[in-house]
Amino acid sequence: MKILLIGSGGREHALAWKIAQSQLVSRLVCAPGNPGMAKVGECIPVDDPIAFSKENSIDLVVVGPEQPLAEGLADRLAEAGIPCFGPVKAGAMLESSKAFTKEICDEAGIPTARYGHFTEAALAKAFLDEFEAPFVIKADGLAAGKGVIIAEDRQQAEKAIDDLLNISGSLVIEEFMKGYEVSLFAVTDGETVQRFGTASDYKRAFDGDKGPNTGGMGCVSPAPRFTKELEDRAMEEIVLPTVRALKARGVTYRGVLYAGLMVTDDGPKLVEYNCRFGDPECQLLMRRLRSDVVPSLWGAATGRLAGVGLDWKDEVGVLITYATKGYPGAYEKGSEIRGVEEAEKDDSIVIFHAGTKEEGGRLLANGGRVLSITALGEDYAYARGKAYQAANLIDWPEGFYRKDIGEGF
Template identity: 75%
Template sequence: MKILLIGSGGREHALAWKIAQSQLVSRLICAPGNPGMAEVADCLEVADPIAFAREEGIDLVVVGPEQPLAESLADRLEAAGIPCFGPVKAGAMLESSKAFTKEICEAAGAPTARYGHYADAGEAKAALSGYTAPYVIKADGLAAGKGVVIARSLTEAEAAVDELMAVSGSLVIEEFMDGYEVSLFAVTDGESVQRLGLASDYKRAFDGDEGPNTGGMGAISPPRNFTAEQEAEAYRTIIEPCLAELRRRGITYRGVLYAGLMVTNEGSKLVEFNCRFGDPECQLIMRRLRSDIVPSLWGAATGRLAGVGADWKDEAGVLITMAAKGYPGSYEKGSAIGGVKDAAALEDVVVFHAGTKRDGDRLLANGGRVLSVTALGTDLEEARTKVYEAAGRIEWPEGFYRRDIGA
């Protein structure tokens, strides 16, 4: 089987790393890929995925990031008769529109926070009086994981309304949910559903959950204190009803459905849906998955997921994100990184590239989140010890990382 993987981040490196291990794959091409992906696949610039897939005889296209899905890549591949792991644009609206997600939850009876949707800043600010601090304000559209502000005061909330309205033209205000977050990953062909892992990620930039929201500064898998019964309840009350509501609307969702859950005293409630694997959670899910990922990807893309299972390693995993100083604000690109091979040589450690490039033999930083350092252990504590030992071997004065992931 020939597979084309779209993307260039840490999530896509983890998917490439896992796909490349499959005996079902004769060739893996990543577009555009990154230096880490180049170690396990052919990395090419592909201007037109449909034309390329036809010319190269691609059997399956796997779309990593959300933007191409929101821009109808899966629709175009489907029209061309090329199987795609990733939902059509109508399904991808679960991520590209917070208001659409709320509408689906409401129709499906899925538990989520009380909310309002606003396209006018004045109306949104007036509506804040119906909520109590902290205020949760979300850009309605895609915002690369940074379109959410949790404001501690009314003044902060009003400023966030202006900021996020400028980002996407409309926004959602919702009540604050108290609890802890869990990321749940379900692979589906629109009918059958496969449970593909759980994780918890760390959104804030600095230790102690301080600083601005980011795309993710670390993760653990499995989450602490989240039981099999709670997982089953989330599928029964959130995943399955929402997929059924999509089907009722004529939308066949094929790909991964990432549910960000808030576990409250009243049970799990949906924070958000994403139409792709989370980053950095995907890196840990791929590390902990023992079975071949390709049957799941192929089954979801072709409507043949029924009966495909997933086998998990017993070990726990911890991931830390190494980011450029200044992230998620402005940061410099081009600083040299050393010691990655030394870190990856440690037992049970894999380092995924998220924002890097090559300059001859030198590895350079080329993004905000630059490396995902992962480790497995018999429990989270052992994995945490290993991952921080690995991070200590990486020489990058221009980077930083949180010291409390998994603590």
């Protein structure tokens, strides 16, 4: 099987790393890829995935990031008869439109926060009277994991409304839910739904959950405290009704459903959906998955997911995101990173590249989140120790990472 993988981040490196291990795969092309992905597949800039797939007899296209899905890449591939792991544009609206997701929740009776959808600042600000602080303000469109502002008081909330309306022209205001967050993953072909693991990520930039929201500064998997009973409930009350509600609208969702959940005193409630694997969660899921991932990707893309099973390792995982100083704000590119190969000599460690590039034999930082350091172990404390041991071997003065990932589990 020949596979084209779209993307260049840590999530895509993890997918490439796992896909390349499959006995079913004869060729893996990563477009455009990164230095880490170049070690497991061919990295080629591809302007037109449809033309490239036809010319190179590609059997399956796997789309990593959300933007191409929101723009309808899966629709165009379907029209060309090329199987795609990733939902069509109407399904990707679960991520590209917070308001659309809330409509689905209303239709299917899915537990979620009370909310209002607004395009005018005055109405949005008046709606704040419905809640007590803190207020949750979300840009309606894609925002790379950074379009959510939790305002501690009315003044911050009104500023957030003005800022986010300027960005997206549409926003959702939600009731603040108390509890702990969990990332729940499922793969589906629109009929069969396959559970694909859980994780808990760390969104704030600095230790103690301080600082601005980021795309994710680390995670642990499986999600601590999230019991089998809670997972069963989330699947039955949230994920399965979503797939059915989309089907009722004529949308056959093929790909991964990433449900961001808040586990409250009343049980799991939906915070948001993403239409792709999480980053950094995907990196740990691929590390923890013992079985071949390709049958799940192919089964979802072609409507043949029924009967495909998964086998997970017994170990748990801890991931540390190594980011450029200044992220998620302004940061400089081009600083040299040393010691990655030394850190990976430990069998429990795999380091995935996100924002890197190679130049003259040197590995350089080329983004905000740059490396994902993953470690597996028999418990979180062991895996955590291994991950930080590896992080300490990397020589990169221009980078930073949180020191409290996986603490206390």
